[in-house]
Amino acid sequence: MSAILEIIDAGLAVSVQDRGRAGYRNIGVPVSGALDPVLMAAANELAGNASEAAVLEVGLSGPSLKALSGTVRVGLSGEMGAQLVNTRGQVLKVAPWQTATLFPGDVIRIGGVSHGVGYVALSGGVQVAEQLGSRSTYLRAAIGGVQGRAPRVGDRLQCDAVRGDPWLEFRARAPWHHDTGPIRVILGPQEDHFTREAVENFLSRPYAVTRDMDRMGLRLDGEKLAHNEKGAEIVSDGVAPGTIQVPANGQPIVLMADCQTSGGYPKIATVIRADLPRLAHVRPGDELRFVAVSHAEAAAALRDQVQRLAAWVGMIQSFRPPGVIDEAALYGANLICGAVRGDEWTLHGVNLQYGAHHG
C-alpha cells in the first residue's frame, strides 16, 4: 500500500538522492547521489528499507512533512532531530538516529543538521520518477528529484505505507561515527604535474575548508601546490567524486558527487571511497590533512566500513514510544522498564521513559 506526504515546509538545501546515476558519464551526466552514502544507508535501515532507497538529503535544515494518507515510517540519520505533532496536538521530540511513524494528519518537523548532511528515509523510499536510472537530483540540468528540482511547499511525495506493526519504532544503539584521522587518498592521476615539494606539502600540511563548497566541490586553502614545467592545464580527461584538482592558483578543489565528468586541471590525488563521505560533514574553517595509501589499503578500508555498517545495523533496536495509543502496551503490564534513555521522546515538554525493547 502506498502513502502520501505533503511538503509543508521545504527546509534548506534539501534534495532527493539515492546511490546516484551511473552509466551516463560518457555523455557528461554527473553521477550525483548521496554525499554520504553510509548515512543514507543508515536512515534507510532504520526505516526498514533497502539501503539504497531514495531519501531526502538535508544540507542545512530539514523539511516539514504531513502525512495525507497511509502510515509512514520516517528514519533519521545524521546529527538531526525532529518534532512530531500528532492529530491530538501532542508534540513529541524525535531524537537523531531513530524513526518516527506518522499516521494520517500527523506532521513531522525535521530540524537543522548540526554539521554536514543528514538523511530522511521514508518507508519504501521516496518514489519520485526515476530519470536515467536514478532518482537523484542534479539541479543544473533539472534531472531527477521532484520534476528536476528540490521539493517545494505543496509537493506531494509518495512512499510505501508501513508494513507490520506501526506502533513500533526503531533506533540505533549508538550514532554512526566515521573513521577519524587524515583523509586517505591515492595519488594521481597527474601527481607528475607537481613539484616534489608540492606533493610533500599536500601530504604534510593542513588544508582549510573554505566557504566555497557545494554538492559539486569543496575549495581548500593552504600552502600553494606548485605545478612543475608540465603546467597547470592538461587536455581534459576523466575525474571522479573525490578527485582533487589544482588550478593555476595552487589551491586544491575536492570534487564531490555532482562534479563534472572530465576536467582540464591537473589532479594531484583522489580521496578513497571509504573516506569521501567524511567530506560531506566538514565546515568552513575545518582543517584537513591528507595521507597517501595503496589500493590494497583503500580496499581494506572500504571492506572494513561495510562490515562496521553491517554491525551497526545489526544493533538497531525496536521500541514502543510513549505518547501514542499503544494497545499492546496497555494490555501488557509494564509501561516503564529496562534501560532508560530519557531524552528521546518528550510529551508536552515532559520527558517520558520507555523500555529498551518491548518487541
Next chain:
Amino acid sequence: MTNELAHPPARLLSVGDAAWTVEFGNAIDPAIHGRVLGFSSLLDTLSNDGRLDGVVEWVPTFRSVTVHFDPLRTDALALHDLLAELAGKSGSLSAAGCRWRIPVCFDADCAPDLDEVAAAKGMSREEVVRLMTETVFTVYMLGFLPGFPYLGGLPEALDMPRLATPRKVVPSRSIAIAGRMCAAYPWESPGGWRLLGRTPLRLFDAANARRPALLAPGDQVVWQAVDRETFDAFERECAAGRFDLSSLLTEGETA
C-alpha cells in the same frame, strides 16, 4: 583496426580506488582519439559479453578512457592488468558515428562574439560564418555538462583564446569556439568560450532514455546557417516535441 605494434603503449593512471584512466596520449589529435574510440569499442564488446564484471561505466575523452568500477566487486590491481592488456590489443577506429546537419542562427543576438572574432582575424562576418558552416567537425568527447560536446576540426584561421573574463551566463544552445575547438552549450552555464551562433535544438533530453544526448563521440557535425524565421520555427517544433531529429542526419547515415 591498425597494427597494434604501431602504437606506443598506453599509460594507466589511478583515479582513486574506483577508477583507472587508460591514457593513449596527451594531445588533441585524431590518431590518439582513434585509439580512444577503438579501446571504448573493445570495452563495449567485452561488456556485452558479460566479461567486465564490476566495471560500472567508462568515459572516453580526447586522449584517454576512464574506467569506473565498484571496488567491492572488482580487485583494482587485477583490473589494472586486464585493462593494460586490452589497451595493447585494441586498435584504432576512425570517427564512424552519425553525420548531422545542425541548424544554427548567426544573427547578432545569437552570436555576441562574431564581430569581435571577425575583426581579430581580419575577416568579414560572412567569412567567419562560411568557415564555420563549411567545416566538418568531429565530436571528440562529451563532458563539462550533460550533453556538452567538444568538437574538433575548427580551422586554424578561427583559433582564438578563451575570454579573459568568462561570462557568468552563457545562454543555452550557444555554439562557441576556443582554441582549435568548437562546442555547443546544452544548458545555461558560466563559460569562457566565444559565442558565434545558436541552435534551436535541444542537445540533451533526459526524457529520451535511448539517446538523451543528441551527439556522441565519433559523430560528425556540419553547422547549417538558418535565418531567424527558420530558427524560430524549429524552436517551436522542438518545444512541442514534434521535431524529427532524424531529418538532420545526412543521407546515407543512420542514427
